[in-house]
Amino acid sequence: MSRKxxxxxxxxxxxxxxxxxNALTGARQKIANxxxxxxxxxxxxxxxxxxxxxxxxxxxxxYSFDAASPDEAVTRDVVKGTFEGEAVPDVLxxxxxxxxxxxxxxxxxxxxxxxxxxxxxLNMVDLAERDGLTLDPAALSEALGVPVIPTVAVRRRGIVDxxxxxxxxETHSDEEAPTRWHLTLPERxxxxxxxxxxxxxxxxxxxxxxxxxxxxxxxxxxxxxxxxGLLFVIFQAVFAWATPFxxxxxxxxxxxxxxxxxxxxxxxxxxxxxxxxxAGVGSVVVFLPQIIILFAFILVMEASGYMARxxxxxxxxxxxxxxxGKSFIPLLSSFACAIPGIMATRSIADPKDRLTxxxxxxxxxxxxxLPVYAVIIAAVIxxxxxxxxxxxxxxxxxxxxxxGIIGAMVVALVLRRTVTKGAASGFIMELPRYxxxxxxxxxxxLWQRAWVFLRRAGTIIFVATIxxxxxxxxxxxxxxxxxxxxxxxxxxxxxxxxxxxxVGFNREMSLALVPAIAAREVAVSALATTYAVDAEDxxxxxxxxxxxxxxxxxxxxxxxxxxxxxxxxxxxxxIAVARRExxxxxxxxxxxxxxxxxxxxxxxxxxxxxxxxxL
Amino acid sequence: xxxxxxDSGRTxxxxxxxxxxxxxxxxxxxxxxxxDEGAEVAILHRxxxxxxxxxxxxxxxxxxxxxxxxxAAISVEAA
Numbered sequence: 001m002s003r004k005x006x007x008x009x010x011x012x013x014x015x016x017x018x019x020x021x022n023a024l025t026g027a028r029q030k031i032a033n034x035x036x037x038x039x040x041x042x043x044x045x046x047x048x049x050x051x052x053x054x055x056x057x058x059x060x061x062x063y064s065f066d067a068a069s070p071d072e073a074v075t076r077d078v079v080k081g082t083f084e085g086e087a088v089p090d091v092l093x094x095x096x097x098x099x100x101x102x103x104x105x106x107x108x109x110x111x112x113x114x115x116x117x118x119x120x121x122l123n124m125v126d127l128a129e130r131d132g133l134t135l136d137p138a139a140l141s142e143a144l145g146v147p148v149i150p151t152v153a154v155r156r157r158g159i160v161d162x163x164x165x166x167x168x169x170e171t172h173s174d175e176e177a178p179t180r181w182h183l184t185l186p187e188r189x190x191x192x193x194x195x196x197x198x199x200x201x202x203x204x205x206x207x208x209x210x211x212x213x214x215x216x217x218x219x220x221x222x223x224x225x226x227x228x229g230l231l232f233v234i235f236q237a238v239f240a241w242a243t244p245f246x247x248x249x250x251x252x253x254x255x256x257x258x259x260x261x262x263x264x265x266x267x268x269x270x271x272x273x274x275x276x277x278x279a280g281v282g283s284v285v286v287f288l289p290q291i292i293i294l295f296a297f298i299l300v301m302e303a304s305g306y307m308a309r310x311x312x313x314x315x316x317x318x319x320x321x322x323x324x325g326k327s328f329i330p331l332l333s334s335f336a337c338a339i340p341g342i343m344a345t346r347s348i349a350d351p352k353d354r355l356t357x358x359x360x361x362x363x364x365x366x367x368x369x370l371p372v373y374a375v376i377i378a379a380v381i382x383x384x385x386x387x388x389x390x391x392x393x394x395x396x397x398x399x400x401x402x403x404g405i406i407g408a409m410v411v412a413l414v415l416r417r418t419v420t421k422g423a424a425s426g427f428i429m430e431l432p433r434y435x436x437x438x439x440x441x442x443x444x445x446l447w448q449r450a451w452v453f454l455r456r457a458g459t460i461i462f463v464a465t466i467x468x469x470x471x472x473x474x475x476x477x478x479x480x481x482x483x484x485x486x487x488x489x490x491x492x493x494x495x496x497x498x499x500x501x502x503v504g505f506n507r508e509m510s511l512a513l514v515p516a517i518a519a520r521e522v523a524v525s526a527l528a529t530t531y532a533v534d535a536e537d538x539x540x541x542x543x544x545x546x547x548x549x550x551x552x553x554x555x556x557x558x559x560x561x562x563x564x565x566x567x568x569x570x571x572x573x574x575i576a577v578a579r580r581e582x583x584x585x586x587x588x589x590x591x592x593x594x595x596x597x598x599x600x601x602x603x604x605x606x607x608x609x610x611x612x613x614x615l
Numbered sequence: 616x617x618x619x620x621x622d623s624g625r626t627x628x629x630x631x632x633x634x635x636x637x638x639x640x641x642x643x644x645x646x647x648x649x650x651d652e653g654a655e656v657a658i659l660h661r662x663x664x665x666x667x668x669x670x671x672x673x674x675x676x677x678x679x680x681x682x683x684x685x686x687a688a689i690s691v692e693a694a
Contacts, residue, residue, distance in 0.1 A: 428645060431680055
């Protein structure tokens with residue numbers, strides 16, 4: 001048996017390629033990177049009617065082989081067989097949006113000029129019908145010289161026919177490519193126009209729904225109000241709806257931890273499992289519900305076509321700091337977690353834009369900061385109201401979020417004038433037609449995001465947690481001294497404390513920052529341990545630590561600690577992802593240095609202002 | 616006149632594009648989307664805050680967002 005054959009999906013962006021990919025492969029998809037570039041490689045298994053399994057590749061959406069972005073260059077090189085390490089696809093499935101035929105036929109001709117065995121999927125015929133178009137696939141097939149299968153990927157219409165056509169085309173994959181015509185772009189455009197006209201049987205003058213909906217959603221006044229209203233609902237949902245699930249997960253980790261404690265004899269191995277593995281990985285896994293809820297909103301916004309409108313509405317604001325509307329999507333994701341946010345920057349074509357977005361993503365208040373904020377605020381901010389029904393504690397929390405956003409904007413502005421200096425980035429984006437998202441596509445997308453997050457928790461965080469646990473556990477303390485004082489971590493804290501003393505941090509806080517480098521939320525349990533609160537469960541620990549902080553910390557010290565966490569890069573995984581996405585250590589180091597510097601300045605400024613105000 | 620100053624809602628025919636004033640990749644992208652001499656476009660929406668930037672235009676069956684500076688490079692006449 002020779003190598004496994006490959007079939008590749010090619011087409012314009014917004015041709016419904018990914019929905020077709022999901023319909024053909026189901027949930028068994030492998031997502032990786034193409035060698036040497038941060039372009040996502042999506043592959044799945046397709047079983048042909050003959051029973052033969054082939055690899056189905058979802059190539060990045062492309063407008064032309066004359067690539068204007070790294071994504072398009074990958075598509076061009078893979079299809080032409082010049083991408084090192086990728087076999088030339090045996091069959092190409094050319095995906096065309098039936099309602100946008102004239103435009104999509106331009107790139108289609110470029111693909112067909114290659115002479116590879118090709119099948120055309122005339123996709124989203126239902127949307128074309130909605131717009132009042134009736135098409136003639138046979139006429140199109142005649143004009144293009146390849147089979148044309150009408151499909152509705154989201155409703156699975158035509159999937160079987162398409163599969164059969166792929167199998168038929170595959171039998172010709174070894175044949176010599178016939179010589180094809182070569183046209184210039186204007187010639188292609190002209191012939192696309194003729195072919196589209198010939199394929200359209202009837203066209204009613206019915207207005208597309210986009211115009212009406214966009215009149216409201218892109219209205220200069222109403223549009224931003226609706227977008228900010230939606231963002232408010234999303235944040236409410238992320239924090240309110242996720243709580244019961246997070247509590248349940250936390251409870252589950254507690255139960256396992258107790259079971260391990262009960263089942264094993266006391267000793268190093270048991271401590272390693274409960275205090276190291278379970279406490280560390282468990283404290284990160286509890287954020288899974290928030291991440292899933294935020295991504296559910298993001299995926300619905302993307303699949304429905306609204307995300308591009310949100311980018312349109314935000315573009316003006318982002319342009320003010322040298323970015324474009326395209327940075328909005330990654331930055332929104334970063335409110336759950338900077339890791340998926342940084343990975344989402346792949347959709348930004350301009351390299352300097354993308355780098356700037358990666359560098360400021362950690363300033364969006366991710367969900368890991370919330371436990372730290374919650375504990376400190378509860379301890380030092382009184383539960384009073386300022387004005388009608390606005391609680392002071394809530395106001396402080398809101399101010400911390402705003403501080404992060406303003407910080408990010410200022411940093412972007414500075415970066416665009418210094419290290420990522422260059423021509424102002426443009427904003428050219430197709431606003432796709434509105435569509436009802438399909439549940440199955442959403443579930444596949446959510447599963448992929450959740451899996452990325454869990455895999456990270458199981459690898460990077462796992463290793464970091466073990467390393468920190470070891471630093472905290474060895475060498476063993478003598479009877480009279482505390483374990484933390486004796487440990488390597490304690491020695492590290494003693495080393496860094498002089499640096500942090502000027503900004504108002506006490507020694508316990510400096511100590512807590514060491515394990516919190518793995519993940520911010522660990523600061524809470526670390527403080528709890530430092531104050532020798534006898535509690536395994538983080539909730540109980542948090543209660544105890546709140547009382548201790550209220551008694552032992554001055555208000556300026558506590559505020560300085562909050563200011564520190566707005567900026568400090570207390571997350572190893574973010575740094576690791578930044579390294580992977582920028583292909584080197586240079587930019588992660590820049591990120592870490594500027595964030596620590598900002599954190600130190602912000603904490604110091606907060607401390608001295610609070611002290612001078614007599615707080 | 617250029618597209619950025621053209622009335623919203625009215626159809627304009629492109630009479631020329633000043634490709635040299637555009638970044639190479641952006642020119643390529645606009646060309647691939649069908650912006651070229653002879654094409655017909657209409658401005659549908661203009662952005663929110665100062666400068667009425669960006670612009671959403673209709674081109675064939677697509678809605679495309681561009682910045683004003685791109686529109687300023689596109690010469691048009693009433694169709």
